[in-house]
Amino acid sequence: MEAFFAHIPPYYRTAFLVGGLLLLWIAEGFIPRFYFRYNRYKHASTNLFFTVTTALINLAFAFIVVKAAQWTGQQRFGLLYWTGVPVWLHTLVALMMLDFIGAYLIHLVQHKVAWMWHFHKIHHIDTNIDVTTALRHHPVESVFRVMALVVAIVTMGIPIWMVMLYQTISALMSQFNHANIKLPPAIDQALSWVIVSPDMHKVHHSRYQPETDSNYANIFSIWDRICGTYVMVPDTTKLRYGLDEYQDTRYHDIGPLLKVPWEKTDVLVKKPI
Template identity: 35%
Template sequence: MDIILAQEPTLRLAVFLGVLVGMAGWELAAPRRRQEIPRVIRWTNNLALVVVDTIILRLTFPILAVGLALMAEARGWGLFNALDVPFWLAAVLSVLLLDLAIYLQHVLFHSVPGLWRLHRMHHADLEFDVTTGLRFHPVEIVLSMVIKLAIVAALGAPAVAVLIFEVLLNATALFNHANVRLPAGLDRVLRWIVVTPDMHRVHHSVIPAETNSNFGFNLPWWDRLLGTYRAQPKAGHEGMTIGIEQFRTQRDLWLDRMLMQPLRGPASGGALDPREDDAR
């Protein structure tokens, strides 16, 4: 296990690239929706954003989640390091609680106008495919890391559990943003275990009532338990419009415009806004 933890960056990069390439190939072989915007526009800018996010993250934080978990274990910080619980139980609970925290953070970023300004860049993509899962504003990435580090330290989560969670979250975020077609029966079964592309695509609808549903990235249970689950989009998956109302031009898909989106226009479309919902 120590060897695996020591190879954390290599392991995470290998899984990330493997899932990214696999999902991209699946999208080409069996797309769920026809895409009108050339991939070269969206993919080059979305992937360039990943590079920017990664550089800023590495420059901002001297230690990331797995490293902090190792430090917490060594110094006895956090709940699970203070309690006499079996390692396997601490690991399982840590993964579940970290996933719940990501769900709640996602709801928060939809509910607070200033945070929604940051997060809406993710929703402003005009198509929905695997690279949409990489499209997050650098400031949101930094704030998300601060929250994650605080939770890891408070829980005293085992380092291996944090690594498992990080790998799962990266892989499922690519999977559930992919423009892939799953048989309806398989999708119905899978969405009890993991967030599927059809389940998460609803969250990227232009209709605010749908945008503010299906917040889970990895596990689908929180949406069902906390009342934010919506099974299907009103217009159907082929007919639904992706994105938000404010940024609808191809020029808005360029990196410079993406980075400036938090400063542009009103912070409308958030979860607490009064709206007509399904009356549209």
């Protein structure tokens, strides 16, 4: 595994991500959680645009990520190197801490810090949550996430192959928990004790602020349970998605979405319904 992910070809990672996206896209047609009245192709094209911008940001910062991981390995710097844990435990804890710092924590901060929220809310404006919503992040938000990833790498001491493994799992899990698919309630609830299930994450996209400000995790649901941000909604089919102040149909288009963080508005924070 180490050799594979240390030198994983870009087309392999692309195949994983595109394959997961297509499989879940097809599954949404057969077992949808919600029956949205929307043009799936137009919706997907808007969200796929943000995939390209995220990919470009990640490519631009890839040098920093790689160098940070290489430096920690060469210097044996970071908590996991200092404790001298075996490789299997180093890998497990590394995945968990990358998920905690690089996904959960930075996500929580973006909901609590007003100026950062203005970039993150592009993700929440979507009123038709499906697998492509996982790709919908403002380019500036992508910078926040890369910086959080670097912090996790340096403080914990994580080699590049573990980072590549994490990023692959993280992207696939984000697709899975955003997907508009209906799992048997017992299975979804059982999954939510370990990983973020589709119904668990759908609560996070609710228009009701106490629900929006919950369930921040991406891979491991334990972070929401430990930090007191877990919220369960018995029937997620009653949820309403999006944000109150962004219901205008123009926010279905790329241009208005890119401009959202700089729009002048009297509504500076999210409001409960």
